[in-house]
Amino acid sequence: MSRVYNFSAGPSVLPESVLTKAAAEMLDYEGSGQSVMEMSHRSKVYDSIIKEAERLLREIMQIPDNYKVLFLQGGASSQFAMVPMNLMTKNGKADYILTGQWATKAFKEASRYGDAVAVASSKDKTFSYIPKVDKSAFRPDADYVHICMNNTIYGTVYHELPDTGDVPLVADISSCILSKPIDVSKFALLYAGAQKNMAPAGLTVVIVREDFIGNAMDITPTMFNYKTHADNDSMFNTPPCYTIYIAKLVLEWIKNEVGGLEKMQEINEKKAALLYDFLDNSKLFKGTVVPEDRSLMNVPFVTGNEELDAKFVKEATAAGFVNLKGHRTVGGMRASIYNAMPVEGVEKLVAFMKDFEEKNS
Ligand SMILES: *Cc1c(COP(=O)(O)O)cnc(C)c1O
Secondary structure: OOOOEEOOOOOOOOOHHHHHHHHHOOOOOOOOOOOOOOOOOOOHHHHHHHHHHHHHHHHHHOOOOOEEEEEEOOHHHHHHHHHHHHHOOOOOEEEEEEOOHHHHHHHHHHHOOOEEEEEEEOHHHOOOOOOOOOHHHOOOOOOEEEEEOEEOOOOEEOOOOOOOOOOOEEEEOOOOOOOOOOOHHHOOEEEEEOOOOOOOOOOEEEEEEHHHOOOOOOOOOHHHOHHHHHHOOOOOOOOOHHHHHHHHHHHHHHHHHHOOHHHHHHHHHHHHHHHHHHHHHOOOOEEOOOHHHEOOOEEEEEOOOHHHHHHHHHHHHHOOEEOOEOOOOOOOEEEEOOOOOOHHHHHHHHHHHHHHHHHHO
16 A cells, blocks of 8 residues: 655545554444444434544634534535624624635625625735734624634734624634644634544534624525534534544544644644745745745645746655645645644655756756
8 A cells, every 4th residue: 555645735645554554443333333424414323423523623622611612514605604693693794804715705695694894805916815903894783793702714814813892703713623722712703624634525514603693684495504413512404424433533533642732733844944945945846835924734835947846746645745836826846744744754855846946947
C-alpha cells in the first residue's frame, strides 16, 4: 500500500490511525455484528456513539454548558441561510465582513432574508488580507456580525477577533475548527462543515448559545430551525450516522494521540512555519497573503509564472504530493495542511519545492 501526501482543501486527509480503526470496525462494531453504516440511529449502540462524539467535542473545545452542539447536514453552505433565518430576527439586520468567497456567499444569502450590509471587504486585493475593522463600523442594532474565521481559498485567518461591542458574533470556522483552542464564549454561534478538519463530508457542526435558539422567522423550514434539532438532540431525522462516528474517532485521536488543542496548535504552527519560512526565503516561490494574516491551515503560493505553476503541480503529483493546485479563482498553488497532515508531509513537500526551485530558476 502506498499513500500520497494529500494537500486537498476539502474533503481532506484524515489521520491514518482513524482510518485503520474504522477499517477494523467496518464489519462488526464493538461486537454488535453490524457496521456503523448499517445500524439504526435509534439503537442503543448508535446512541452511545453520537453522545460520545458530542461529549468529546465539548471537552476538547471547552464548550460552555449554555451552548448547544448540533450535528446537522447540508454543509456549511446551508448555514448561510440558517444563520439569518434564526438570528436575524430582532431588528432584521446583520453586518458581514467579506474576506473571501465563502463570506461573500454567506452575505448574499443573508441579503435574501433581511437587511444585510457588507461593512468591510478585502476584495480590492484579491482577499489577501483581513480588513481591520473597529467597533464603529458595525451597526449597534445589528442582530449579529458574521465573519469567516479562516478563509480556505485565500489563506487568511483572523488571529484576533474584531471588536463588535455588544453585537453578537457569528463565525464560519469550517476550515479551522479544532486547529487550536478557541474561546467559544465570545460567540453567539459557530458553524463548520466537517470535511476539512473533523470527518468526511456530510456533517455540519453548529455550536450555538441557547438564547439564540427559538426565535426563527415564520418562513423557516422545520429542518432549518435550530430549535428542531436542539429539542431532539440532533435526532429529529436520521443524522449523518457514519460521518458522526468518524468525527468521534477524530476527536479521540486529538485527545489521546495528539494531546488536546494546545498540542494541536503547536504542531500546526510548526508545520505552517516550515512552509512560510521556505516561501519567505525562496527565489522562485512566494506566498500570496500578507504575513500578519496568514492561515495555519491553507497556504497559497505562486511562482509568478503560470506555466511553471502547472509544471510544479504536475511534477509534485507524480512525486506523491497531490491536490496542490490552487483554487480556480486564485491560480497558483495551495497547500492545505490540516490537522491530519503529518509534519513529515510538510517537510517532504518543502524538500521537493527546494529541489524544484534549484532545477527551475
Ligand atoms: C468548505 C467551506 C465552506 C463550504 O462548505 P460546504 O460544507 O461544502 O457547504 C464554507 N465555508 C468555509 C470556510 C469552507 O472552508
